[in-house]
Amino acid sequence: MSDTLNLTIAEKQAVYEQEIKKSRFILNIARIENEDDAQAFLEKIRKQERKATHNVWAYVLGETDSVQRYSDDGEPAGTAGVPMLEVIKNNQLHNVAAVVTRYFGGIKLGAGGLIRAYAGTVADGVADIGRVELVVQHEVLIEVAYSQFESLKYWLEQNSYQILDTEYGSTVTLTVGVEATNIEQFENGVTNETAGQASLIVGDERIVEVPYERDVTAKTSSLK
Missing domain, CATH: 3.30.70.240 (Alpha-Beta Plaits)
Structure with missing residues (x-):
């Protein structure tokens, strides 16, 4: 393998779901090539999951991850989009967009619980889907x-x-x-x-x- 890893998810697009304290967390993750791809993917998931409580997202683009964007989509600031972005970066994934959809189950998770839930859903999903080096x-x-x-x-x-x-x-x-x-x-x-x-x-x-x-x-x- 080369010293500089160029990793992405093993599929072009994939879905992973888990339940945490009665809330459903659904990860949709996809390979992207540019911001148009990213925005089209985000819009697709928003329409698909329009009844959800939140559609939190994050993506990275570029050979050096020069483009990094995220949104908490109504969750408390810093508890959702940023943790997702950090998991993407810490696992050396490039040119990837992720949306975690939450359907609220009636139990509040608190700031720490939300961070663990959103970060964990991305990490568990990526582990389930697998990574490849290009x-x-x-x-x-x-x-x-x-x-x-x-x-x-x-x-x-x-x-x-x-x-x-x-x-x-x-x-x-x-x-x-x-x-x-x-x-x-x-x-x-x-x-x-x-x-x-x-x-x-x-x-x-x-x-x-x-x-x-x-x-x-x-x-x-x-x-x-």
Whole structure:
């Protein structure tokens, strides 16, 4: 994996729901590319959940999260939108919009309870949905003699390179997914393993989604 993580949710759009002290909290979360996407998504959920007590939202945009917006939508200031935004950022999600809809169940939660409820709904939802890292890869074609195939395959597997395809002809042609930042290291490794006998063709860049397995945190600075 690269040092700078480019994480998003594992689905383009997803829903998660839980009940906290008789109130329903429904998370709708989606990938977005720009502010028009974000506003269209928010409006869609507002219409869909127009009978709700609150539709609290937050989103982040840009390579460095340069756009960060949120709304408490009538909940006490600082108890809803900000905790949601912090959970999104603390879990390194980018270009994502989240709406947590609340249907009030008759029991007041207090400021701390609201913060935990909104932050926790986003965190629990993201954990349930899953995260992926968007990685820039090249498809690299390696043509190698049969006599070197098994040892090269073993080296690839030991170094966690993904073999996408294998074709058998007069020689063996492997298609391997390699991160853009590792191309030079990969080429040197294959050259060493095959004593310079393999031929390599580096294909175009593509974005691939790699599952990201670390735990999701509900940590927020809103609770002191």
